[in-house]
Amino acid sequence: MTACAPADARARMLALVPAGASASEERRRFVTGFFRRGGFPTRKDEDWRFSGFGALGRIRFQLVDAGSGVVEPWPGETAGEAVLVGGVPAEPALSPPGVRVESFRADAAPEDLFDRDPDGTLRPALPVFLADARDRLHRPGLDLAACFRHPLEMLNAGLFTGGAAVRVAAGVDSGPVLLRSVRGEDAGGAPGMLHPRFLVTLEPRSRATVIEIHEGRHASRQGWTNPSTVVRIGSGARLDYLRLSTETGGGSHTGRTTFHLDRDARVKSTVLSLGRMRHRHDATAVFRGEGSSASLNGLFVGAGRERAEHHTLVVHAARHATSRQLYKAVLADEARTVFDGQVVVAPGAAGSDASQSNRNLLLSDGARAHTQPRLEIHADDVKCAHGAAIGRLDEDALFYLRSRGLGxxxxxxxxxxxxxGEIVEGVADERARTLTAASLARVRGRGR
Amino acid sequence: MTPLLEISDLRVEVEGREILRGLDLVIPAGETHAIMGPNGSGKSTLAYAIAGREGYEITGGSLRFRGEDIADWEPEQRARAGIFLAFQYPVEIPGVNNTYFLKAAVNETRKHRGEPELDAMDFLALMRRWVKELDFDPELIRRPVNAGFSGGEKKRNEILQMSVLEPTFAVLDETDSGLDIDALRIVADGVNRMRSPERGFLVITHYQRLLNHLVPDRVHVLRRGRIVESGGGEVALRLEAEGYGRATAPVGA
Known part of the structure; x- marks a missing residue:
């Protein structure tokens, strides 16, 4: 690995913005902006102080390509499906009635899936985090733009080569829709990076189950996958969201899911980080409408020297919204985890009800967990609770079970x-449960 | 005939402190014994020592079950051999389903006895019978073990487990504490129903009232790690009236 100047890195990244893509000028600006703001985050950046990804800036990445990867069918019942390999569509998407599921290449993205700014500029649902600073979420004394400024989001926005979009029509119940991203192959032996982009839109009063899967093997420990998912949930709509990452190979996986919730919208999100990777996922929920609610859950199962961080940001920007967070980790060997949970209650968001819980089970002396609640409350009449626990298996419980004859x-x-189980029991997808069980079997064997 | 439980000169240390200091106790098959005593006298330590809890180190004397020295047995070995402990504070285990757990426990014991394992249907039938018999809330058996149960529900769950596991010898560690009179009766009935010439029970209690419903064959008074007095039901009645003050000197000391 040769060290190179940031200017080189910027030029190389800019050259990788897909030519001819819609809004390619805007996309180049994201890449430029990413470097202008400091490029790859390091431990010196507040939101990245547990583990930086600065080393990625020294890798001469190429975008992965589809290669000849064969995609195994996903077992279990699905109503709709879009499959990406190496970031681009691998097969025609499948749409159930009342639902539009599309996979697209960046140079041929269906424009009507995306939003336009008031001035007519195409906004391919990318810079939501920037848009938020301008729109009605803005409150005096609250720098929401800073909350949404995720550097790797900007790079995804600039560099995605393809993605998939789901739009569920008003009042429709979609059934399970699968969004799969399979890693693909590194091009020409260079370390590969992958920036898939998913968009999910639930029109008012619709219901959907979306299962997002990241799978495949990184060819080297320098591999990087940087997916982004933007979800809008219309008023009265309900989403059950499952995110499963099972990538292997020891590279880096940095993913984000951002939920925007209108009035009385609801989401239940479960993030299962099972990959053998250096892993980070940021889940963001923004309550834009009164009475909306989000339940954000996550599980990391790690062994060896695997790492996973779960960062959450819940923005109560409307009144009477409810957020529940439950994140857990099971760690063997020298696995490490970080939970960084931020709750922001904006001025005027009365009746906000937020709770957050992080529990970590350490199966060995070398395992480590770090937990950091960050509560920022700018309103009165708010309920806000948080709790965290890091511990070994409960000796009382062990004795109780053994005293009944269990070995x-x-x-x-x-x-x-x-x-x-507390995280997994609400997951309907059979394959996700099997994979979780397999991960648990792997760490259990090492905890003895 | 070999007694069911035979404890002689038992010494048990917890975190380096001697709690049981030469305890003698013999319980023949078919009998129910009660142990009473003030706080800190070693009642729960005795219960844990019989069940084999880690950290309850036997430093002297012997602990025999059906003639076998079980001092070195793992807790699960003791359970499979037919020893049951109803906990004073049943443990909440979120995420572990009550029915699943109990089925696993029953089948471990059946395997140990050389009996075929129960399948899901047979086990559910067995559970249903006991749930009805013990007036147990059927919803609770579908929940995680003891999680969110009230104090009374936890104690009933102990009796349910005992009934389903059919132990030869059961220790009830203050199972009556914190129970109202109806729950107390259910606990007592649960034990009475199981009493048989082959089985034995050791009932640890603070109060005489349980012994009105669950009449013991003998009552022992434990004080400072030793049995200081033994007798019939009259011992319990006298303790209730006078407190533990009189039973200070070890018998024959």
């Missing part, structure tokens, strides 16, 4: 499964 090892297994 010592079986008792441990049962407790580990039970710990993770």
């Amino acid at each position: 010592a090892l079986d008792s441990r297994d049962l407790l580990v499964e039970g710990f993770a």
